[in-house]
Amino acid sequence: MTELKVLKEYKKTNKHKVLFILSVLICLLFLIAVSLITGSANVRFSDIISLIKGEGSDFSSQIILHIRMPRIIGAILAGTALAVSGAVIQSLLRNPLASPFTLGISGASAFGAAFAIIFLGAGSSYIGSGDIPTIVNPYILTISAFLWSLIGVFFILALSKYKGAGPEIIILAGIIISSLFGAGISAMQYFADNVQLASIVFWTFGDINRATWNNIMILIAVLIPVIIYFLFQTWNYKALQSGDEYAKSIGVKVEKVRLIGMIVASLATAVVVSFYGVIAFVGLVVPHIVRRIIGGDEQFLIPASALFGGLFLLASDTLARTIIAPVVLPVGILTSFLGAPLFLFLLIRGMNKSYWT
Amino acid sequence: MNIIVDNIKFAYNGTPVLKDLDCNINKGELIAIVGPNGSGKSTLIKCMNGILSPQKGVVKISGEDIKKHKLQELAKNIAYVPQNKTRQTPVTVFDTVLLGRKPYISWKPSENDLEIATDIIDKLQLNSIALKDINKLSGGQQQMVYIARALAQQPEIILLDEPTANLDLKHTIEIMDKLSNLCSKGLTVVVALHDINLAIRYASNIMMLKNGKVFAYGGKEVITEDNLEFLYDIKVNIVKNDDNFHVIPTELLKP
Numbered sequence: 001m002t003e004l005k006v007l008k009e010y011k012k013t014n015k016h017k018v019l020f021i022l023s024v025l026i027c028l029l030f031l032i033a034v035s036l037i038t039g040s041a042n043v044r045f046s047d048i049i050s051l052i053k054g055e056g057s058d059f060s061s062q063i064i065l066h067i068r069m070p071r072i073i074g075a076i077l078a079g080t081a082l083a084v085s086g087a088v089i090q091s092l093l094r095n096p097l098a099s100p101f102t103l104g105i106s107g108a109s110a111f112g113a114a115f116a117i118i119f120l121g122a123g124s125s126y127i128g129s130g131d132i133p134t135i136v137n138p139y140i141l142t143i144s145a146f147l148w149s150l151i152g153v154f155f156i157l158a159l160s161k162y163k164g165a166g167p168e169i170i171i172l173a174g175i176i177i178s179s180l181f182g183a184g185i186s187a188m189q190y191f192a193d194n195v196q197l198a199s200i201v202f203w204t205f206g207d208i209n210r211a212t213w214n215n216i217m218i219l220i221a222v223l224i225p226v227i228i229y230f231l232f233q234t235w236n237y238k239a240l241q242s243g244d245e246y247a248k249s250i251g252v253k254v255e256k257v258r259l260i261g262m263i264v265a266s267l268a269t270a271v272v273v274s275f276y277g278v279i280a281f282v283g284l285v286v287p288h289i290v291r292r293i294i295g296g297d298e299q300f301l302i303p304a305s306a307l308f309g310g311l312f313l314l315a316s317d318t319l320a321r322t323i324i325a326p327v328v329l330p331v332g333i334l335t336s337f338l339g340a341p342l343f344l345f346l347l348i349r350g351m352n353k354s355y356w357t
Numbered sequence: 358m359n360i361i362v363d364n365i366k367f368a369y370n371g372t373p374v375l376k377d378l379d380c381n382i383n384k385g386e387l388i389a390i391v392g393p394n395g396s397g398k399s400t401l402i403k404c405m406n407g408i409l410s411p412q413k414g415v416v417k418i419s420g421e422d423i424k425k426h427k428l429q430e431l432a433k434n435i436a437y438v439p440q441n442k443t444r445q446t447p448v449t450v451f452d453t454v455l456l457g458r459k460p461y462i463s464w465k466p467s468e469n470d471l472e473i474a475t476d477i478i479d480k481l482q483l484n485s486i487a488l489k490d491i492n493k494l495s496g497g498q499q500q501m502v503y504i505a506r507a508l509a510q511q512p513e514i515i516l517l518d519e520p521t522a523n524l525d526l527k528h529t530i531e532i533m534d535k536l537s538n539l540c541s542k543g544l545t546v547v548v549a550l551h552d553i554n555l556a557i558r559y560a561s562n563i564m565m566l567k568n569g570k571v572f573a574y575g576g577k578e579v580i581t582e583d584n585l586e587f588l589y590d591i592k593v594n595i596v597k598n599d600d601n602f603h604v605i606p607t608e609l610l611k612p
Contacts, residue, residue, distance in 0.1 A: 003479040006487045007471060010451045013488065235462050241446055242456065248408050249437035250459040250510065251429030296446030299465070 017300040020293060024307045028076070031311060035072050035318045036064060040326045043068070074211025075317040075331070076310035077219040078272045079282055081226070083309020085265035086283030087290070087301055088230055091237040092261045093167040099284035100269035103156055103170070103262065104177030105149050106280075109273040111181040112148025114188045114200045116141040141203070142215075142274045149270035152177045157259060166244070170262065206279030206332025208317050215275045226268045230302050233261065237298040279313065279332045281339025286312050288346050358419050358434060358513040358545060359383050360405055365414030367400055367569075374400045375411065376569040382547060382562075384513075387540040389556035390549045392566035393589055398549040399440060401566065402516045405547065406435040418514070432460035436507035440518035440549075442499065447490045450502050454478055457509025474509050481505045481535070497528030504535065514545040521552065533559045553580065553604045580604065 037043050047060035085100040093102075100106075120140050156173040163169045189197055236257045239247040244254045269283070286309045287301065294300050313331065316338060320329040360382040367375040374397045382388050390398045403409040405416055407423050415422045423431055436457070454477060458470040466474075478487050481501055486494060491502055500520055507515050517536070521529040529552075537559050540546050550556050556563050557580055565573040565588055572588065573579040585593045585604060594605045 003475050003484065006451065006478060006484050007475045009488055010449075010471075010475075013449075232464060235459055235464075238452075238456060239459055241448065242453075243439060243441070245403065245408050246437065246439050248428065249406055249432060249435075249439075250457070251427070251432040252459070253428065291446065296448060297452060 014300075017294040017297070017304070021300065021304050021307060024304065024311055028307060028311045028314070031314050031318070032072055032076075035314060036068050038318055039063075039068060039321055041067075070211045070213055070216055071208050071317065071321075072314060073216050074219070074276065075208045075314040077216065077223060078208065078276055078279060079286075079309040079311070079313025080306045081219070081223055081268040081272045081309075082279060082283040083286035083312065084227060084230060084302060084306040085269045086309075087287035087298075087305035088237065088261055088265045089283075090287055091298055091301075092240065092258050092265075093170060094241060095167060095171060096288070097284070098171065100265060101178075101278075101280070101283065103174040103266055104152050104181060105266055105269050106273055106278045107178040107181035107185070108149040108152030109145040109270060110200075110204050110278060111184045111188075112145035112274075113141050113203045113277075114185050114192075115148065116144035117196050117199050117203070118188050118192055120144060146270050146274040148181075149266070149273060152181065153263065153266040153270070157263065160255075160259060170258075204278050204332075205330035206273075206277040206335070207330035208276055208313075209328065209330070210276055219271060219275070222268060222271050226264055227303075227306055229264055230261075233257065234298040234302055237261070237302075241296070241298075277330070277332060280336045281343065282309055282313055282335055285339045285343050285346070288343070292346065360514065360545070360547070361417040361420070362401070362405065363415050363417065365404055365411035365416065367397075367404060367409060367411045369400075374569050375404065377414070378569065378571055380564060380571055380574060382545060384545050385540060385543050386561045387537060387546045387548070387559060388562050388564055389560035390547065390564045390566060391551070391553060391556050391588070392572075396566040397569040398566055399518050400569075402437070402518050402547065402549055405514075406437050406516055407431050408437070429460050432510060434512055435514045435516065436510040436512035438500075438503050438507050438515070438517040438520055440522065442503070447492060449488050450483055450491055450494070450505075451475075451478065451487045453491050453502055454483075454505045454509050457506040460510060473511070477505045477508050481508075495528075497524050497531070500524060500528065500532055501535075504532065508539075512544070514547070515539065517546070517548040519549050519551060521550065521555065529555065553585065556580075557602065557604070577602075 033045070033048070036048055037045055041063045043060050043063050047057070048064060050057070051061055051064055082100060089098045089100060089102065090096060155177055156170060159173045160169055185200070189200060192200065236247070236252050239250055239252045240254065240257070248254050272279070287305045290301055290304045290308050294304055313335070316334050317331040320331045320334040323329065323334075362378060362380045365375055365378050366373065378397070378401065390401060392398055400409060404411050407428060410424070415424070417423065418426075418431075418434060451474065455466060455470065455474040458466055458474060462470060478484060481504070483502060483505060486498060491499060494502065504517075504520070520532055520536075524532065533555055536546050536548065540561070557577055562574065562576060563579055564571055565579060565584060567588055573584050580595065580602070582593055582595055585591070589606075591609055592607045594607055596603045596605060
C-alpha cells in the first residue's frame with residue numbers, strides 16, 4: 001500500500017463510522033414515528049400529520065403530546081445518558097465490565113428513594129383498582145435519590161483522592177458503595193410496612209412511565225453540556241487506553257481527566273435513575289454493541305453510543321408497552337431480559353476474537 | 358536539546374529508588390542505561406519526562422526545569438515508549454500512530470496531523486499493516502508501531518524503556534538500527550537496556566545504574582570485567598574481536 005492509499009483508506013473507514021452514526025439517527029427518527037402510533041389507544045400516522053398542521057383532534061393530541069411524546073423523549077434521553085456514561089466509564093476505567101452502575105449509583109439512588117419513602121413522607125398510596133402503588137411526593141423522592149447518589153459518588157472521589165484515582169480503586173470503591181447501600185435498603189425494607197415496601201420495590205423497577213415534560217427539560221439541560229464535554233474529551237480518553245503513564249507522557253492530566261469524567265458520567269446517570277428508577281444493562285451493553293460495529297475509537301464511540309442508547313431504550317420501551325398490552329411493563333425489566341442474553345451472546349462471540357485482549 | 362539530571366532523589370512509598378543521581382545527556386547522543394532489575398532505570402526515565410516528580414533535585418531540558426513546562430508542552434519535545442504495553446480495545450496502527458499527535462490536537466486532528474502520521478508510517482515501512490488492529494501484530498511489529506507513535510510527536514528527545522525486551526534477534530537489530538539512525542539525525546535517544554552487548558554496539562555512552570546511583574558513565578571504556586561483576590554480581594569474560602568486544606557471562610558470584 002502506498003502512503004497516499006493508506007491515508008485514503010483510513011479516511012474511508014472513518015467515513016463508514018460516520019455513516020453508521022447517521023443510520024442510527026435515521027432508525028431513531030423512524031422508531032419515534034412507529035412508537036407514536038403504537039399503543040392501546042388508536043392513533044394513526046395521519047393524526048400526527050394533522051397535529052403538526054394544527055388540525056388534530058383533542059383526543060389524539062392528548063395522547064400524542066401528553067402520553068406518548070414525553071415517554072418517547074424520556075426513553076431516548078435516558079438511553080442516551082446511560083449509554084454515553086457507560087461508554088465513557090468503560091474507557092476511563094479501561095474495563096469492559098464497567099457501567100454507570102459499577103460505581104454504585106443505582107444502589108445509592110435506590111437507597112435515597114427508600115429513605116424518602118420511609119423517613120421523608122414521600123410515602124405511597126394504592127389508587128384505583130390496580131395494585132400498583134403511586135408515590136405521593138415524587139419530587140422529594142427524586143431529590144433524595146439524586147442526593148444519595150451524589151453522596152455515593154463523593155465517597156468514591158474521596159477514596160480516589162486518598163488512594164489515587166486508579167481504575168482498580170474506583171471499581172473497588174463502587175463495590176463497597178453498592179454493598180453498603182444494599183444493606184441499608186434491606187434494613188429499611190425489613191422495618192417498612194406493606195405499602196412502603198411495595199413502593200420501594202416498585203420504584204426500583206426502571207419505568208419511563210414517570211416521564212413528564214418537567215423532568216424531560218431537566219434531563220435535556222443536564223445532558224447537552226454532558227455530551228459536549230465528553231465530545232471535547234475524546235482524545236484524552238483515547239490516550240488513557242494506552243495506559244496512565246503513556247497518557248501522561250503525551251500531556252494528559254490523567255487523574256483530573258478521570259475524576260471529572262467520572263463525576264460528569266455519574267451526574268448524568270444519577271439524574272436518569274432519580275427520575276425513572278434503575279434501568280439495567282443499557283450502560284453496559286450498548287457501548288459493547290457499538291464497539292463491535294465501529295471499533296473502540298472514542299471519537300466515534302461516544303456519539304454513536306449516545307444515539308444507539310436512545311434507540312435501544314426507545315425500542316425496549318415500545319416493546320414493553322406492547323408485548324403484553326394492555327399491561328405496560330416497566331422497561332427496566334425488559335432491558336434486563338434483553339440485556340443478559342445479548343451480553344452473553346457478545347461474550348461468546350468475542351471469545352475467539354481479540355476483543356479487549 | 359540536552360538533559361541535565363541534577364541530584365535527584367525518588368522513593369516509592371518511602372522506599373528509595375533513585376539516590377542523589379546526577380547525569381548529563383547531550384543532544385544527538387544515544388545513551389544506554391544498564392543495570393540489574395530494580396536499579397532504577399525505568400524510574401530515571403520516568404523522571405526525565407515528568408511522569409514522576411522527584412522528591413528532591415531537578416531535571417532540566419535545555420537548561421530549564423521541566424516542572425516549569427506544562428505536560429502538553431513537554432510532550433512536544435520528549436516522547437516516551439513505555440515498557441509495559443497496556444492491553445487495550447481494538448485500535449488500528451494508524452490510530453495508534455496518530456495518537457502521538459495528541460499534544461498538538463485539541464478537538465480533532467488536522468490534515469497536517471494526518472499527513473505527519475502517514476509519513477511516519479511510510480518511513481517505518483508500516484504501510485501494509487497500517488489499518489490492522491495493533492493487538493493482532495507480532496511483538497516486533499508492535500514495538501515498531503510504538504516507536505512510530507513516539508516519532509509522530511516530532512520530539513527532540515525520545516526515551517525508551519527496554520524496547521527490545523521479548524523481541525527476536527532480527528527485530529532487536531531492526532529496532533536498534535532505527536534508533537541509531539534517528540540519533541544520527543540529531544535526535545537524543547535514551548534507552549534502558551538489559552543486553553550489555555547491544556549497549557556496547559549502539560550506544561555513544563553507557564550509564565551503569567546500581568541501587569539508584571550512577572556507578573559508571575562513559576563510552577565503551579566503562580565496560581570492564583570488574584565493573585560488570587560489581588554491577589550484576591556475576592563473573593564475565595570480555596571477548597575482544599577487532600574493534601568490537603562482547604560480554605559473555607560465566608558464573609554467579611553470589612548464588
